[in-house]
Each structure stands twice: as C-alpha cells, then as structure tokens.
Amino acid sequence: MEMVSGVHIQYYFVCHRKLWLFSKNIQLEEGHERVQAGKLLHERSYKNADKKELAVDNIKIDAIDGEFVREVKVTSRMTKADRWQLLFYLYELKKRGLSKKGLISYTKERKTEEVILMEDDQRELDKIIDRIYEIVEQPHPPKVINAAICTKCAYYDFCYAEEGDD
Numbered sequence: 001m002e003m004v005s006g007v008h009i010q011y012y013f014v015c016h017r018k019l020w021l022f023s024k025n026i027q028l029e030e031g032h033e034r035v036q037a038g039k040l041l042h043e044r045s046y047k048n049a050d051k052k053e054l055a056v057d058n059i060k061i062d063a064i065d066g067e068f069v070r071e072v073k074v075t076s077r078m079t080k081a082d083r084w085q086l087l088f089y090l091y092e093l094k095k096r097g098l099s100k101k102g103l104i105s106y107t108k109e110r111k112t113e114e115v116i117l118m119e120d121d122q123r124e125l126d127k128i129i130d131r132i133y134e135i136v137e138q139p140h141p142p143k144v145i146n147a148a149i150c151t152k153c154a155y156y157d158f159c160y161a162e163e164g165d166d
C-alpha cells in the first residue's frame with residue numbers, strides 16, 4: 001500500500017473491512033449519495049472562502065486558516081473518526097515543521113470543535129498507523145461488521161452479496 005492517508009484513518013475507525021477494500025483500490029464511493037453530498041458541501045463551504053488547500057504526499061487538507069486546519073463535515077455522526085483524521089493531519093504537518101491547531105465544523109448541528117494534538121495522540125497515531133498496515137496486508141478482507149452504518153456504506157451490496165454466497 002502507498003502511505004497512510006486521512007481516508008485510511010477514517011475507515012480504520014468506521015470499519016476495518018472498508019479500510020481493506022479501499023486499500024485494494026476497490027473504490028465504490030464515487031457515485032454514492034452521501035459522498036456526493038459531502039463533496040457538494042465541501043464545494044459550497046469553501047467556494048467563496050479565502051481558502052488555502054494543501055496537498056503534500058499522503059495528506060490533502062481542505063483549508064488552512066492562519067494557525068488552524070479546518071475541516072467541514074455534514075454531521076457529527078462520525079465524530080471519533082473525524083477527530084482522528086484531523087489529528088493525523090496535524091501530526092503529519094508537525095512532522096514537516098508546521099505546528100497547527102484544528103477546527104472541525106459540523107454544519108447540521110451548527111457547531112465547531114477545536115482539536116489540539118497532544119503527545120499521547122501522537123503515540124496513539126503511531127500505533128494506529130502500524131495497525132492500518134497490518135490490516136491492509138492481510139490476504140483476506142476482515143469480516144462484515146453487520147452494523148447500522150452498513151446500510152449507508154458504498155460497499156453494502158458488495159459485502160452482503162458476498163456473504164450470501166458463503
């Protein structure tokens with residue numbers, strides 16, 4: 001696999017199978033409704049803003065605003081995954097000599113949270129990154145998780161059709 005990216009971090013917290021499938025370039029997200037909604041939101045949120053996008057190696061950050069890295073999400077449903085994704089960006093920037101703080105805005109709930117990268121987070125991220133490599137190097141995909149989020153996942157048909165064939 002190439003370097004770990006923000007998407008890998010997100011999927012690690014959502015579903016290890018999704019992480020594995022994504023890492024094999026089985027990417028069904030493009031036409032998926034919720035992803036499209038997210039993209040639209042992204043375009044609208046930043047359209048007229050004084051945005052500075054940043055793309056370096058494995059990281060692609062929506063906007064850098066002074067001392068803050070900003071992320072905009074539709075809802076706070078994936079809070080933990082969103083928070084770790086932002087911490088990952090802050091960590092990757094820090095490795096490159098840029099110290100920033102993070103802000104996540106949830107448009108539906110109209111709230112914004114500050115995210116600060118601590119020493120413990122960095123140690124945890126090192127472990128998470130190692131674990132991601134372990135998962136994606138497995139020869140077979142992790143098991144279907146049978147969770148409520150599956151019905152909203154772009155891999156739903158793929159996962160459940162395959163399960164039915166067992």
Ligand code: SF4
Binds near residue numbers: 014144
């Ligand atoms: S449908 Fe469920 S098990 Fe399959 S990748 Fe998505 S979240 Fe994971």
